[in-house]
Amino acid sequence: MSANYPAIAILLGSFFGFMFLRVPIAFSLGVSSVITVWYLGLPMLIVFQKMVAGLQSFTFLAVPFFILVGLIMAEGGISAKLIAFSNLLIGRVRGGLAMVNVLASMFFGGISGSSVADVSSIGAMLIPMMKEKGYDDDYSVAVTVTSSVQGVIIPPSQNMIYYSLAAGGLSVGRLFIAGYIPGIVLGLALMAVTWWIARSRNYPYGETVPVAERGRVVMDAMLGLVTVFIIIGGIIMGIFTATESSAIATVYVYFLSLAVYRSLDLRKTFLILKAAISILSVILAIIGTSSAFGWLLAYLRVPSLVMQLLLGISDNKYIVLLIINVFLLILGMLMDMGILILLVTPILLPVVVRLGMSPIQFGIVLMLNLGIGLCTPPVGTSLFIGCAIAKIRIESTLKALMPFYAVMFVVLMIATYWPDFSLWLPGILFK
Numbered sequence: 001m002s003a004n005y006p007a008i009a010i011l012l013g014s015f016f017g018f019m020f021l022r023v024p025i026a027f028s029l030g031v032s033s034v035i036t037v038w039y040l041g042l043p044m045l046i047v048f049q050k051m052v053a054g055l056q057s058f059t060f061l062a063v064p065f066f067i068l069v070g071l072i073m074a075e076g077g078i079s080a081k082l083i084a085f086s087n088l089l090i091g092r093v094r095g096g097l098a099m100v101n102v103l104a105s106m107f108f109g110g111i112s113g114s115s116v117a118d119v120s121s122i123g124a125m126l127i128p129m130m131k132e133k134g135y136d137d138d139y140s141v142a143v144t145v146t147s148s149v150q151g152v153i154i155p156p157s158q159n160m161i162y163y164s165l166a167a168g169g170l171s172v173g174r175l176f177i178a179g180y181i182p183g184i185v186l187g188l189a190l191m192a193v194t195w196w197i198a199r200s201r202n203y204p205y206g207e208t209v210p211v212a213e214r215g216r217v218v219m220d221a222m223l224g225l226v227t228v229f230i231i232i233g234g235i236i237m238g239i240f241t242a243t244e245s246s247a248i249a250t251v252y253v254y255f256l257s258l259a260v261y262r263s264l265d266l267r268k269t270f271l272i273l274k275a276a277i278s279i280l281s282v283i284l285a286i287i288g289t290s291s292a293f294g295w296l297l298a299y300l301r302v303p304s305l306v307m308q309l310l311l312g313i314s315d316n317k318y319i320v321l322l323i324i325n326v327f328l329l330i331l332g333m334l335m336d337m338g339i340l341i342l343l344v345t346p347i348l349l350p351v352v353v354r355l356g357m358s359p360i361q362f363g364i365v366l367m368l369n370l371g372i373g374l375c376t377p378p379v380g381t382s383l384f385i386g387c388a389i390a391k392i393r394i395e396s397t398l399k400a401l402m403p404f405y406a407v408m409f410v411v412l413m414i415a416t417y418w419p420d421f422s423l424w425l426p427g428i429l430f431k
Contacts, residue, residue, distance in 0.1 A: 004040070008300050011036040015293070025339055026285035033292040047292045054291020055284065057165055062172070064280050065246035066158050069227070069253055070117035071272045073108070076257025076264050078224040079121040082107040085221030088209045090191075095198020096206020097133055098143045101126045102194055105147035106154065106187045107225065118148035119385045127389045133204055137392045138400035139197065145386040146404040147190050149371035152337070153364065154183035156231050156246065162338055163363045165287070166294065166345035170359055172242040173235040177426040178360050182368065182415050189407040197403065223260060227253055236429050283338070290342035297346055307351045317355045321416050324348060325369060332373020336381065340370055361415070364422040368412045375401070 014035050018028035033047050073079055086103040093099055104126070105118050123144040130140040152159050155176030164170045209217060230249045234240035240248065257264040264272075297303065310320050328348075331340055345366070352362045374382040377394050387394050415421050 004300055007036055007040055008302060008305075010039050011293075011296055011300065025336070026282070026289050029286070029289035029293045033289065033296055036296055046295075050292040050295045051288035054165070054288050054294075057169075060161065060165060060287070062156075062161055062243040062246040063158055063283060064276060065243075065250045066156055066161075067276050067279055068250045068272065069246070071275055072250070072253045072257055072264070073224075074117060074121035075268050075272055076253065077261050078253065078257065079104070079108055080125065081217075081220040081224050081261075083122065083125060084209075084217045087206060088214060088217050091206030092208055093195065094205055095135075095195055095203040097126065097130050098135065098139070098194045098198055098203065099191055100206065101130070101143050102147040102187055102191050105144075106150050106184070107221075108151065118151045119145055119382045119389075122148070123386050123389050127386065131390065135203055136201070136400070137390050138397045139201070141383075141386040141390045141392065141397045142400040142404055143190075143194055144389075145375040145380070145382045146401065146408065147187070148382050149368075149374060149408065150183050150187050152367050152371040152374070153179045153186065155179050156242070156249075157367065159337060159341055159367060159370075160363060161242070162287070162341045163345060163366060166290075166342050167349055167359055167363070170363070171430075174360055174426040174430055175363050176232060176235065176242070177429055178364050178422040179367065181425055182364050182411065182422055185414075185421075186368075186408065186411045189411055190404060193403050193407050220261075223256055224253075286339060287342065290339065294342065294346045303347045303350045306347050307354060310351060318417065320355060321352070321357070324352065325365070325412065325416060328366065328369035329372060329376075332370045333376045333378065333380070335373075337370040337374055340373075341366065358419060358423060360426065361419050361422050365412070365415050368408070368415055372405070372408050372412070376405075 011032055014032040015028050018031060019025065023031075030047070030051075034044065037044060037047050083100060083104045086100040086107065087096070090096065090099045090103055101122065104122050108118050108122055127140045127144055130143075131137060151157070157176070157179060160175045160179065161172060164172050164175060227249050230240075230252055231242075231245045234245040234248070235242055254264070254269075258269075310323060313323065314320055328340075328344065331344065348366075349359060349362060353359060357365075374380055375386075377383060377398070380394075383394060383397070387397060
């Protein structure tokens with residue numbers, strides 16, 4: 001079947017047109033799909049069948065549980081325990097509080113799996129503390145928002161589940177494990193930049209934790225970090241699926257916050273559930289409508305056209321991968337991460353597989369690309385939240401963000417051109 005260019009123009013044109021008119025993304029996806037199906041003369045029922053099919057996945061049940069884990073951690077005080085533990089480990093260096101920010105994001109991201117939750121929770125505590133200790137506003141925001149990207153790479157990650165669904169059911173366990181080395185390397189790279197800038201600006205040393213309190217700090221943090229073992233250890237050892245581990249982790253962090261830390265009550269529990277339902281309803285609508293939209297993209301052979309276009313520019317694998325990265329970085333600046341994963345995966349995955357890249361490796365490259373978009377204007381959600389907490393304008397942070405963008409781009413290039421960077425660990429653990 002030859003490409004139906006008018007139908008493609010209607011599908012994409014109506015979608016971007018609705019977005020330009022500020023129509024909610026789920027309605028933009030759904031209405032543009034309905035209009036295109038009507039133009040093609042296909043049964044209208046097919047749109048709703050594809051929407052329902054997109055939600056019929058056992059793996060998807062992990063998403064609401066991971067949302068709950070992040071919300072409970074933020075409200076239940078677990079993030080504060082992780083900050084105290086990070087301070088004990090690395091706080092006594094030049095710019096120690098900034099280093100603590102990066103390390104706490106690594107721990108928090110390894111439990112909540114959300115960059116936005118990271119900035120909202122860790123940033124709400126550390127940005128004011130950093131400003132009080134004499135750190136510049138722009139630097140405080142830059143450290144917080146860029147370190148939050150670890151949350152979308154270090155498992156568990158809600159966005160990896162979206163990618164697994166969009167890619168046709170890839171192993172969530174392999175995706176999770178593939179994110180560890182890139183996520184940790186990203187964290188270490190950000191720490192190096194953080195320390196270098198802190199040293200050049202003569203920021204203060206961190207505070208020492210009294211010896212008498214160190215045992216309590218470690219114990220409190222370890223109780224929270226058990227969540228990582230429940231999620232990842234259970235998957236690796238074959239005890240749980242990703243969905244089962246997410247449910248057990250939710251019960252655990254709720255019990256920890258309610259009975260051990262005593263930081264939750266019934267009122268806060270109700271507010272957490274209300275917030276989770278609100279978030280989940282939006283996600284359900286987007287995943288359903290994007291499934292219909294993605295099916296139309298495949299039906300109209302858009303992935304094949306994109307492949308021909310890219311290979312027409314160059315038949316050099318490395319050049320094509322660089323073009324894809326630049327394309328994703330630009331899209332990440334303009335659209336929300338979860339939506340982009342659902343939209344671009346069906347289009348670009350066949351291209352990179354044709355070039356010899358593993359779908360698992362591409363998943364990590366995609367997470368890194370769109371994670372950078374979360375801290376990049378004009379639509380960087382994490383950047384907006386960080387600036388709102390610090391009460392500064394986004395434009396005033398751009399100069400401070402540049403060194404952090406640079407190291408993130410280096411890590412992205414390593415993930416793109418060195419397959420073992422992301423594939424070695426799952427290859428060892430999932431033999």
